[in-house]
Amino acid sequence: MSALGMIELCDRRYALPARKTVVFCVDGCAPEYLEAALEDGLMPRLAGTLAAGGLFVRGRGQIPSFTNPNNVSIVTGQPTRVHGISGNTYLDTASGEEVPMNDPRFLRVPTLFERMEQAGVKTLCITAKDKLRALLGACREGGPRPISLSAERAHEQAIPELGIASIPGVVGRENPSIYDWDISHYAMEMGLALHERVGARLLYVSLTDYVQHKEPPRGPMSDRFYARFDALYGAYLDAGFVCGVTADHGMNDKTAADGSPNVRYLEDALREAGLPGLRVLLPITDPYIVHHGALGSYATVYVDAAAGGGARDRAAEVLARLPGIELVLPREDAARRFALPPDRIGDLVVLGDRSTVLGKSAAYHDLSAVRRGLRSHGGLHEAEVPILVSHPPRPEVRARLLGEGAASAPASAARGQASELSNADIFDVVLNGLATAAA
Numbered sequence: 001m002s003a004l005g006m007i008e009l010c011d012r013r014y015a016l017p018a019r020k021t022v023v024f025c026v027d028g029c030a031p032e033y034l035e036a037a038l039e040d041g042l043m044p045r046l047a048g049t050l051a052a053g054g055l056f057v058r059g060r061g062q063i064p065s066f067t068n069p070n071n072v073s074i075v076t077g078q079p080t081r082v083h084g085i086s087g088n089t090y091l092d093t094a095s096g097e098e099v100p101m102n103d104p105r106f107l108r109v110p111t112l113f114e115r116m117e118q119a120g121v122k123t124l125c126i127t128a129k130d131k132l133r134a135l136l137g138a139c140r141e142g143g144p145r146p147i148s149l150s151a152e153r154a155h156e157q158a159i160p161e162l163g164i165a166s167i168p169g170v171v172g173r174e175n176p177s178i179y180d181w182d183i184s185h186y187a188m189e190m191g192l193a194l195h196e197r198v199g200a201r202l203l204y205v206s207l208t209d210y211v212q213h214k215e216p217p218r219g220p221m222s223d224r225f226y227a228r229f230d231a232l233y234g235a236y237l238d239a240g241f242v243c244g245v246t247a248d249h250g251m252n253d254k255t256a257a258d259g260s261p262n263v264r265y266l267e268d269a270l271r272e273a274g275l276p277g278l279r280v281l282l283p284i285t286d287p288y289i290v291h292h293g294a295l296g297s298y299a300t301v302y303v304d305a306a307a308g309g310g311a312r313d314r315a316a317e318v319l320a321r322l323p324g325i326e327l328v329l330p331r332e333d334a335a336r337r338f339a340l341p342p343d344r345i346g347d348l349v350v351l352g353d354r355s356t357v358l359g360k361s362a363a364y365h366d367l368s369a370v371r372r373g374l375r376s377h378g379g380l381h382e383a384e385v386p387i388l389v390s391h392p393p394r395p396e397v398r399a400r401l402l403g404e405g406a407a408s409a410p411a412s413a414a415r416g417q418a419s420e421l422s423n424a425d426i427f428d429v430v431l432n433g434l435a436t437a438a439a
Contacts, residue, residue, distance in 0.1 A: 007115045012077045014112065014431045016121055017202050022191065022236055023244040023426055025074055026229070027067060027128070027184070028209025028377065030250030031058045031386045035416060036217035037226035045234030046388075049243075050415060053392030055429075057402065058384055059421035061249050063338040063351075064298035065382040066284055068101050070248035071132055071206055073424040075111045075125075079339035084108035085135070086344035087283025091302060098281060102131045104138035108341075112427055113146035114139055116202055124200035128152060128187045128208035129178065131287055136204065147198055151187040152178045162198055170194060179290060181211050181221050188232040192239065203241075212251040213291040213375050233390075243390035244430040246423040250382040254295070254357045254374045261374040263295055264322045266350065267361045270301075273318040275311060277304050280360045281346060284378050293370040295357035297379030300346030312347050319348070324356030326379065354381040387421045389430055397433035 006013045026033075034056070037043045050056055062073045062080055064087055072085040080086055085101050092099050113123040113136065123146045125136035130150035137148025149157050154167040154175040168174050171193045176183045184207035191205050215222040236243055256262040266280045284296030301319070303312045312330065320328045327350070334349035335342040352358050357376050359365050376382075393401065401419055421429070 007119050009112055009115050010078050010109055020201055020241045021430055022203040022241045025206040026247050027207045028212030028251045029247035033217045034386050042223055042227045043230035045230050049390040054390050055393055056388045056415050057417050057419035059387040059419050061383045061385045061423045063383055064283055065249035065377050067248050076109050077424050081339040081341050082109060084341050086341050088286040089283050090344050091281045102134060104134055107138055110140050111138055117144040117146055121201055122199045123202045124195055124198055125204045126187045126190045127206040128184050132206055151175050151183050179210055181225055184208055185228050185232055192235055242430055244426045245388035246426045247385040249377045250384055251375050251377050252354055252381055254355055254376045259372045261295055261370055262355055263357050263359045264324055265359045265361050269322055270315055275315055278315055290369045292376045293365055293367045295359055296376050297352035297357055299350045299358040301348040303347040316348055319350055324353050326353040327351040351379045385423050391434045393433045394435045
């Protein structure tokens with residue numbers, strides 16, 4: 001499984017960490033959040049690492065731009081087609097049930113942490129949202145299991161085999177609510193407090209996007225969030241970590257002129273067009289619908305055989321005519337274009353534009369928590385993500401990542417530059433590409 005200090009996972013090889021390494025997934029963090037906070041002087045520790053040669057570019061995430069698919073791409077280095085997690089929820093066509101994709105049985109490949117544990121590298125995964133805990137701690141192939149904890153349920157968790165009876169006791173404070181602006185920082189604090197106790201050399205800390213759903217860059221809570229993130233980022237640097245930062249997806253305003261959600265109800269539109277019996281699945285759906293009301297900019301449509309021949313094409317025509325619909329693709333085209341697993345998506349894939357979300361029917365959704373000022377994600381316009389590393393890449397790696405001439409250009413010139421990197425590349429960069437990784 002490992003040779004000459006490397007492990008293999010799917011089509012990638014990763015160096016074993018030569019020093020303590022952490023990757024943060026800042027949920028919902030469009031690059032604009034970091035750029036505004038840096039410009040406003042709210043992130044001095046991050047600014048310092050960039051001035052010293054660290055890397056900050058704009059990369060891409062996976063479609064659909066939802067939490068589960070992208071977190072799993074980050075920790076497997078693979079697109080959705082390979083790892084199999086097609087959304088936060090998928091339709092089990094055998095049972096007809098909509099099933100949360102939180103269980104490791106949905107994974108089609110191991111994670112980086114499982115392979116690192118097999119190679120003798122102790123790992124620690126911490127997620128703000130408990131829904132990711134089992135996926136991050138999956139152990140498909142046997143052997144040592146990665147430690148995986150959540151800030152949301154930290155008060156119920158312990159590591160008795162290491163003498164840790166209380167996670168909050170080690171952190172030094174109780175965990176906040178999952179709808180508290182500070183829950184993400186608590187996840188970061190857990191990593192700082194626990195990594196030495198468990199002997200972890202490789203960490204992954206995945207945050208939650210409550211703040212980003214509520215406020216744009218430069219909102220007062222947003223500013224407070226990123227200032228606190230920066231302080232904890234600095235604490236990791238002071239503890240000797242190499243740090244990588246990326247996001248699972250971005251975030252955009254999705255409101256109509258009157259401030260209500262700018263939503264297109266797909267089942268209602270199909271029914272009004274004389275196409276009943278078609279089923280719309282909203283893969284954004286998860287346990288945290290207070291964030292978004294189950295409204296995102298990506299949906300799939302299942303066409304029952306009873307609907308008759310040509311129903312898929314007629315449905316595509318109806319949906320494509322709706323205002324705010326950016327793309328309607330048949331399954332095979334969507335799977336090819338977005339590297340999706342064709343057996344876990346519908347007959348049609350529908351994407352809303354930058355300001356539009358997609359729903360089932362007006363009667364289906366409880367929008368009491370998002371009546372005004374909805375911010376959400378899922379489509380193409382939320383797929384741009386930051387790719388950031390705290391230490392300088394090797395010159396040849398920097399040139400490969402940023403193009404010819406990058407090796408000799410000032411480090412600051414790369415800030416905000418577009419890159420072909422995706423969030424699935426972040427562990428490759430921090431483990432394989434840094435000049436100081438062996439320091």
